[in-house]
Amino acid sequence: MSRLALGTMSWGAAVDEYVADEQLRVFLDAGGTLIDTAPIYGDGVCEQVLGSLLGKHGVRDRIVLAGKAGVVRRDGHAVIDGSLRSLLAQLDQSLADLGTDHLDLWQIHRWDDEVPVEETMAALDQAVRSGRVRYAGISNFTGWQTVAAQHAYARVGNGVPLVSTQIEYSLLRREPEAETIPAAAHAGLGILAWSPLGRGVLTGKYRLGVPADSRAADARWESFVAPHLTPAKTRVVDALGAASEGLGVPMSHVALAWLRDQPRVASAIVGARTTAQLQESLGSETLDLPSEIHAALSDVSEGAR
Numbered sequence: 001m002s003r004l005a006l007g008t009m010s011w012g013a014a015v016d017e018y019v020a021d022e023q024l025r026v027f028l029d030a031g032g033t034l035i036d037t038a039p040i041y042g043d044g045v046c047e048q049v050l051g052s053l054l055g056k057h058g059v060r061d062r063i064v065l066a067g068k069a070g071v072v073r074r075d076g077h078a079v080i081d082g083s084l085r086s087l088l089a090q091l092d093q094s095l096a097d098l099g100t101d102h103l104d105l106w107q108i109h110r111w112d113d114e115v116p117v118e119e120t121m122a123a124l125d126q127a128v129r130s131g132r133v134r135y136a137g138i139s140n141f142t143g144w145q146t147v148a149a150q151h152a153y154a155r156v157g158n159g160v161p162l163v164s165t166q167i168e169y170s171l172l173r174r175e176p177e178a179e180t181i182p183a184a185a186h187a188g189l190g191i192l193a194w195s196p197l198g199r200g201v202l203t204g205k206y207r208l209g210v211p212a213d214s215r216a217a218d219a220r221w222e223s224f225v226a227p228h229l230t231p232a233k234t235r236v237v238d239a240l241g242a243a244s245e246g247l248g249v250p251m252s253h254v255a256l257a258w259l260r261d262q263p264r265v266a267s268a269i270v271g272a273r274t275t276a277q278l279q280e281s282l283g284s285e286t287l288d289l290p291s292e293i294h295a296a297l298s299d300v301s302e303g304a305r
Helices: 017-029 046-058 084-098 117-130 142-154 180-187 198-203 222-228 231-249 249-262 274-284 291-302
Strands: 004-007 034-036 064-069 071-074 077-080 103-108 135-138 165-168 190-194 263-269
Touching: 004 017, 017 046, 017 274, 034 249, 046 084, 064 084, 084 103, 084 117, 103 117, 103 165, 117 142, 117 190, 135 142, 142 249, 165 180, 180 190, 198 222, 198 231, 198 249, 231 249, 231 291, 249 263, 249 274, 249 291, 263 274
Parallel strands: 004 034, 004 263, 034 064, 064 103, 103 135, 135 165, 165 190, 190 263
Antiparallel strands: 071 077
């Protein structure tokens, strides 16, 4: 499994099929193998786009295909539904849209307070037993939810373990280190880190203001980026900028290299609006971050939680 995964959240929406095709080819040519998707992505058409491209290029057997279920769109709103019926229905639709008979990893997208965790984990167990899923994981669970899920799945799955948890984790979001990552370590789970570039802020694009074509300038995404544009987090970005200048590499390379070296991180999920952005992220694989810089960035970002 590649240390960088290809995120497809914008495919079918901000990323059209032509650019998605280009990104897939660039990712595979760079040696990438892990592709992360979900039926809710791309206004509900992401998996159709991805499935079409996988069939076009005949590369299904070259990739680790990671899907999700548990967030559905009803009456124009995204809602959480971790019921067995809904999860398995989503899985069947995903397999049809992706043009495959199985997912290599299937993740519960979010914890559902309205459904017993045993029922949600039973859906994972049924999917694995049926052969439609090879391995099971979770996504966006807190620390206690992670341990509860791991124990519940072990009970219904006759001891078969969950293998991964997907969380937001970066130099600008280190809160998971307090509870979620220790819980994942206790449960033996690998970390799949989403938004490893701090919602785009760690690329340095906001150092001189808000670009007109950025998420922060879009009313739909402004509140998503804003938490990472505080004075405390700006100091982290400045330190990252100094490190990148000293090493002669883009800021994104340093941010991704720092994250890759963190304990239990199995892969960082990089999504991109343009192919050039994806290529820049993939270029970070050649950077071996000096331990002194890793430690310095850890120290400065520790105070920005």
